[in-house]
Amino acid sequence: MQSAVEDADVLIVGAGPSGAVAAYELARRGFKVVCLEQGDWNLPDDFTGDKPSWELARLKQWHPSPNRRGNDADYPINADNSPLEPLLFNGVGGSSILYSGHWVRALPSDFRVKTLDGVAEDWPFTYEDLRPFYDEVTHHIGASGLEGDPSYPDAHTFPLPPLPIGKAGLRAARGMDKLGWHWWPAPNAISSRAFRNRPACQRYGACESGCPAGAKASADLTYWPDAIAAGAVLITGARVRTLTTDENGLVAGAEYVDRDGHWHHQRAGITILAANGIGTPRILLNSASSAHPDGLANSSGLVGKRLMIHPYASVYGTYDEDLESHLGPAGQSLQSLEFYETDESRGFVRGGKWNLMPTPGPLNRVLWEPGTDWRDGFGSSFHDKLSSTFGRTLEWGITTEDLPEESNEIVLDPELTDSDGIPAAKINYQITENNDRLLDFHIARAVEAHEAAGAVSIHVDRVVRDSGWHLLGSARMGEDPKDSVVDQWGRSHDIPNLFVLDGSNFVTSTGVNPTATIMAIALRAARHLADNRHNQVSAS
């Protein structure tokens, strides 16, 4: 088995947001970078959001669950023991291909939950440490937003003005105003105006099935063109089975299989895992050997443990006027952090972030829910249901902070494999008692927000099963090798030339959409690696 690039300095596994950031930073600093990605490139024209097939295709071909989608590039995940379905995408750009582009920084308290709230652990760095990297990534990708949100200690800027909040956002904002609650025009990783290689958003509302305009800041459009121009080599259709080790106990590279079923070994001096909160622990656990019987980098026993997914509630309000709520971006028009910080009088710690989202497409308004009488939505009910909800329904979506529990975990499934026979991951996950109370509180407040805005009916989906976008914490960072997998720079405590730069390394989940934080952490770590390359141990 031969390497595609014989003298790679750095191997990156996974071409999603963190892999893309690392590839660019390291390639431009002179490293020879190779990235292995099991999926392919997708062009804006591949997506169906501007085509008649969209609403039917997004339920299957462009569904965010790999289990539902079942593409050649996908691997199955056993989620039978989880109330949340894991959502991700395998391809250049990773899950940013299908993410909704909520571009939200964590808050200062997120990095100090032990100190402030007495739960979990503090992060090994602070908001202030991460802030310049948030700024840099935000301006590199071309995020849209409005400076001055008072819920942050700094008036951080955006290179593009906010996207329109529309009639729907204005209606919801007036409700929040009545209640005296925080709201802000939402930051989005979506172009409100043309930016570098991307046009402005065309408001298809199809962000979660791939942007047909190419306006969303997915990593294939933001960082990968720059990384490749800087010399990074990106190999698609390359599915990694295991990391290999050398006689010195260092990671020597990765074994992978191409689409023709041929096996290869890519050698590299340094290996970076950027395969998401499921893919990364899966590879580490699949790399078990006699020298590492519990998997690589797992002396702490925490590889795969402490998985956090952010249980998500949807509170839908339907209004008595056409609010054009089928229009994008989707994307978020408003966000609220009113109930983000801990208030112990509520009976739980930490909080959640609210996002106001549209409800694009009429088909979603009339889909049958198994177990219900078909006459509830069809027959004489069909047109009333469709006309009274389409364009008139808004969602306050609630991302709730998920505290780490060792029992919430990724393990290898004893039977399930992917199409190449590689053992698949299984999720064992339960919602915690703290989170249950948090959900109930936030849902009740979101109902009040819709009522204040004049909703004529409200529907609650307490825990949305298809909401497991945020796969975090399964190879956590920390200062002590006994209770963490990697250090603050993403470097394995056990194996000094192995790094984890995806959301696996989160200490706690924060209560916001994590992509901005994942990319900021990846940039910080990659820059540190480049700045300290002469002290970095590499496999020969």
Place this chain on the structure above:
Amino acid sequence: MLDPTARDRLAVLADVLIPGSGDFPSASAAGVPTDLIDRALGFRPDLVPAFGRALELADGLDAEAALDLISTGHIAEFEALSTLVSGAYLQSPQVQQALNYRPAPRQANDDIDSYVDLLEVVVDRGFDIHGADLS
């Protein structure tokens, strides 16, 4: 491709699922049993088997009885039938016009002026930020 018998059966079921109302045509008047279902099946070939089974289950039954039977005992088949029929129906230009549905593209015009007064209140109210180093 559906044969004429299957299309006839589909028309009966689809019109019970989606009857005409006001400006909205019935499913068959909108063209669901003809070209629109062909288009929908083309978009979702994975649903073809379950959709075919749903039509077979309806053989010899009154439409409402058939829909009761399928929806209570054959979930995958009813999901395929109802999703494809409604997905096909909503492709109809006549239906989209009745719904006042004008899909994107639209320009993402800046509308800050519409809410800047409300936002000033948010700024004035401030926010209790926990854990920040404000030095």
